Structure formats: structure tokens, C-alpha cells
Amino acid sequence: MIDYRSNGFVLIVCAILWVVLGARFLINSATTEREYVPPKASQQAIESFVRSQLDSLQARSFAEGIELCGFVFEDENGNLDTTEVYVGETASCSYDYRWPLDVRPVAGYHTHGGYNPQYDDEAPSIFDMEQDIEFRIDGYVSTPGGRFWRVDWQNERAIQICGEGCLAQDPKYRPCPADRPVMQYSLAELRTRITVAEANC
Numbered sequence: 001m002i003d004y005r006s007n008g009f010v011l012i013v014c015a016i017l018w019v020v021l022g023a024r025f026l027i028n029s030a031t032t033e034r035e036y037v038p039p040k041a042s043q044q045a046i047e048s049f050v051r052s053q054l055d056s057l058q059a060r061s062f063a064e065g066i067e068l069c070g071f072v073f074e075d076e077n078g079n080l081d082t083t084e085v086y087v088g089e090t091a092s093c094s095y096d097y098r099w100p101l102d103v104r105p106v107a108g109y110h111t112h113g114g115y116n117p118q119y120d121d122e123a124p125s126i127f128d129m130e131q132d133i134e135f136r137i138d139g140y141v142s143t144p145g146g147r148f149w150r151v152d153w154q155n156e157r158a159i160q161i162c163g164e165g166c167l168a169q170d171p172k173y174r175p176c177p178a179d180r181p182v183m184q185y186s187l188a189e190l191r192t193r194i195t196v197a198e199a200n201c
């Protein structure tokens with residue numbers, strides 16, 4: 001999904017484009033027909049696992065200029081593992097929801113590709129947040145600037161866990177002070193962020 005700023009048509013990344021309609025059916029089968037059960041793994045353990053996973057994907061994501069994505073799931077003892085990593089495109093990545101029904105996904109994750117000044121990709125997109133909330137799963141995002149975000153679906157907030165450079169950073173990355181993301185966004189605040197006048201960076 002791509003939005004445009006009102007002035008200048010700067011492309012806004014919606015970094016995850018869940019393109020396959022069939023996938024919605026599959027995720028509905030996988031998640032919304034089940035009661036939400038809190039993960040056995042601790043929030044800290046999940047966050048740490050995803051952070052390591054995303055950090056390891058950053059270099060490839062930058063080099064190839066593509067998003068990479070996947071899911072973390074846990075077994076009955078709360079041990080974490082990841083699905084295969086799915087290869088996306090410049091500003092999208094399609095998940096594959098065909099996990100067995102006895103496997104419980106606890107988080108989704110995706111990179112935001114390489115640095116591109118046309119994209120506002122240092123924060124999760126509205127679409128990222130909406131999808132995580134709809135499908136009742138936390139989502140984690142890494143950015144070209146090396147930021148690490150969590151979309152907390154239950155509280156409907158995007159939280160910047162750590163800032164610029166805390167994960168691997170694209171060598172081509174140039175910060176945009178006028179467009180610097182704050183530490184947290186509600187969905188409404190995120191909508192405001194992308195409707196402000198174009199930042200000249």
C-alpha cells in the first residue's frame with residue numbers, strides 16, 4: 001500500500017503489502033477462529049529473539065533493496081523459532097500463513113528495505129499497524145536507519161524500542177531531522193504523521 005503526501009507526492013512506504021487475498025482466508029483460519037492466548041514466552045524473550053532475527057536480515061535487505069519478512073512462533077513449552085524468511089519487494093513483503101494449526105505464531109516481523117529518501121520508512125506504516133491489530137499479533141519492524149519498532153496490537157500503539165543505529169544501519173542512510181519519528185504512535189497519531197507537510201530532506 002502506498003500513500004502520497006499532500007505536497008510533492010512523496011511516496012510513503014506501507015512496508016507490508018499483504019497481497020494475496022487467499023492469505024487473508026488462511027490467516028483467518030489460523031488466528032481469528034481461535035481465541036487469543038497470550039504467548040508462553042515472555043515479552044522480553046520474544047523481543048530479543050525478533051531483534052536478533054531482524055538485525056541479521058538488515059544487510060541483505062539493504063544490499064538487495066527489498067523487504068524481508070516472517071513470523072516467530074512458539075512450541076508448547078514457549079520455545080521460539082521462526083518461519084522461513086519471505087522475500088518481498090522494494091516496499092512490500094507478503095507473509096505466508098500456512099503454518100500448522102498446532103503452531104502458535106507470537107509475532108510478525110519485517111525489514112523496511114534499504115534507504116530511499118522517497119519513502120517515509122523510519123516508522124511502521126498505518127497499514128502495518130492496521131494489519132497487526134486486525135490479526136491480533138504483535139509486529140516488529142526494522143528500518144534503514146537501524147530503528148527497532150514494536151506494534152503492540154492490544155494497546156494499538158507503535159513503540160520505538162530503540163532508535164537510530166541500534167540495529168544494523170544502511171550505509172546510505174541519511175537522517176531527516178524534520179521527519180524524525182517520536183517514540184510512540186497511536187493509529188491516529190500515525191495518520192497525522194503522514195499527512196504533515198512534506199519534510200525537505
Ligand SMILES: [Zn+2]
Nearest residue numbers: 015016125128
Ligand atoms: Zn512496514
